[in-house]
Amino acid sequence: MKRIISIITLTALIFGVLLAGPVSAAEDSKLELKKAIDIAKTTFNIDTTSLDFNSSYSETKFGRKLWFLNWNSTLGSGSSINVTVDAATGEIINMSKWENYAVPTKKIPKYTREEAQKVATELVKKLHPDKFNNTELMDEYQNNLFRPVYNNDIYSFFFMRKVDGIDFQDNGMQVQIDKNTLKVRHFSLEWDTVIPIPDSKKAINVGAAKKINAEKLGLELAYQMIYPNPPGNPKLILVYSQKNSSNPIDAITGEIITQPYYGSMYAMQEKYALGGDGGRFASVPTPQEQKVIDDSSKYISKEKAIEALKKYVSVDSKFNMDNSSLYGGQSIESAVWNFSWSYTDKTNNAYYYIYGAVDAVTGEVKNFNISSSENGAKPNSTPKYTKEQCNEIAKKFLQEIQPVKFKNSEYREQYMDAYMKLQNTASYNMNFIRKENGVSAPFNNLNVTVSAYTGKVIGFNMMWNNLEFPDAKGVISLEDAYKTLYAKHDLMLKYIRIYDYNRYNESMMIKLAYMLDNFNGMIDAKSGQFIDYSGKPIIEANKAAFTDIAGHKFEKDIKLLVELGVLDSTESKFDPDTKILQKDFVKLLMKATQPEYYPIPYATADSSEYDRYYENAIAQNILTKKDKNPEACVTRMDASKMMVKALGVGFLADLGNMFVSNLKDANTIPTKNIGYVSIADTLGLVDTADGNFKPNLELTKADTAGMLIKYLTVEKTPLDSQVSENPAIVPLKK
Secondary structure, three states, X not given: OOOOOOOOOOHHHHHOOOOOEOHHHHHXXXXXXXXXXXXXXXXXXXXXOOEEEEEEEEEOXXXXXXXXXXXXXXXXXXXXXXXXXXXXXXOEEEEEEEXXXXXXXXXXXXXXXXXXXXXHHHHHHHHOHHHHOOEEEOOHHHHOOXXXXXXXXXXXXXXXXXXXXXXXXXXXXXXXXXXXXXXXEEEEEEOOOOOOOOOHHHOOOHHHHHHHHHHHHOEEEEEEEEOOOOOOOOXXXXXXXXXXXXXXXXXXXXXXXXXXXXXXXXXXXXXXXXXXXXXOXXXXXXXXXXXXXXXXXXXXXXXXXXXXXXXXXXXXXXXXXXXXXXXXXXXXXXXXXXXXXXXXXXXXXXXXXXXXXXXXXXXXEEEEEEEEOOOOOOOOOOOOOOHHHHHHHHHHHHHHHOHHHHHOEEEEOOOOHHHHHHOOXXXXXXXXXXXXXXXXXXXXXXXXXXXXXXXXXEEEEEEOOOOOOOOOOOOOOHHHHHHHHHHHOOEEEEEEEEEEEOOOOEEEEEEEEEEEOOOOOEEEOOOOOEEOOOOOEOOOOOOOOOOOOOOOOOHHHHHHHXXXXXXXXXXXXXXXXXXXXXXXXXXXXXXXXXXXXXXXXXXXXXXXXOHHHHHHHHHOOOOOHHHOOOOOEOEHHHHHHHHHHHOOOHHHHOOHHXXXXXXXXXXXXXXXXXXXXXXXXXXXXXXXXXXXXXXXXXXXXXHHHHHHHHHHHOOOOOHHHHHHHOOOOOOOXX
């Protein structure tokens, strides 16, 4: 599968310093403002009547000369059109059209994705024909990039640049098309031409890249804490995961390409403190309250907590205490004393800020951070301590503060040179991950920050849970884990942008890199399956391509449900004429009701995968607990009742005497159901072309697809007018 990083409009412009100037600054460009306006208006057929206009001209540090053209409505509608034109080439770089669009009421778009794709393709061919020939339209299902959502009113397309057949994931053209008008809502181009592109013929082979990956970045056997879905208690499992997942390999030099690393944040300072009411209000505590009271008696005092922290942090009389709080948390293990101090010396332009946290039960220092002018970066000054020296200082500190935990930890190299340059190498962050039974537990660690100027420890953070670690018996070998990995996610050559950060200058370069293609999960060390972070097998987001629906009456409806994300399948057959079971009908109806927010239902030991759908359907009064019968077939009457309730008018349908139906078989329908029949018939949810409702007719899967499409076309707002204008629904007789 392909993996892309979605482009940000005009990333280079945001990154580079824009040398903005007046309109006359365009003297060196090939394109005058008048011509730029003409190109923009002609290309996108812009009607500038009643629109205000303004423009600006900028030159980026990467050599681009750009006209920014802006039209804004004068009628108070808030609509605007923004176009960026390359002043050197006349190319359209960006176009965004914004109108005060109403939230779409129709869930079914007027045009299909295929129709929108034709418009998008024609646009990029017209704007950049030569560039278009060197792109590939990315599959939104393969990349999980633009997930189908029915109340989103745009289709998005990304044409990725290819250089000698290799993906350039930061370059390409992005187009957004309105689903109901096929108008272009957005276009953007990212296409580097000034910065040199490495020659792919000089790349090391994939075998050499895999060796580097295994030695420096690759898989390791590790413990992983997973959080089940539905929510439950977290547990530990054994997995094969990447030691450093975010670093590509330079395909020319074989070196690890470093990315900015921002380190782990120190614990947030809690704003809660324990207090009392002076006995003014006396009451009997609940059992839960009494437990908290009992636990609090086991907490160390504020003075003892400060004493523990001062063993490692120098806080003298010149410091002011800004905060002191005790947070009890949900259990005694999470009780923490939090402190902060500050000191400012205006005479010498010096500052000091200290934050620290101490376990309120054990007295262990959990974290501290010292921010000061003494330890910060100094212009025109060279740090005194190397990374290796800071590493030794960190080890000595850990031996003192946490000797047992330090013994059960291992130093983990962090590829963070870019961050070091950004910080002018003011400090080094050393990370020691937990090891249990010889296996990594990277979610637990000891982290130490050492000043490269003073050699002092200025930061410490401990994350160390009290857990039981399972043994590593029965796991697959590392070799087998690699076979599993590379069978599905190989190392791929890609062109990427790399930003060289430092304090005084920024530059950008293009690298040819080996990157692991679209692997963000883990491999279960016992089953060998790819799993997500809840421990469940990963199901790829595939666009269902059923082989048994061609020519079927409901073929179009089935395909549309797939496009909307309501219907999904990893199977090649849909079995359209098979009777649908209640559990599957409920699942599809609930996904049609709210697919973009719906939680993925995972099976647990005592439930089926359908339980979450039933729970929500029952909560929304779409059916009752008594109605739940997962293996039962669904009749037209059953389906009509659930759909009418899902539309929120079940309360109206329950007033059976309010309705009169003109259907031929209306006399066979109980009075309590006549309201549902009338509403379903009126809204077109069921096919009554022959004048009969056929309430007991069991639905097939294809019938269900047809009904769901009709359900999705119902606009809830005008229901009153539909009711009053249709003779099938009449008011209660007076």
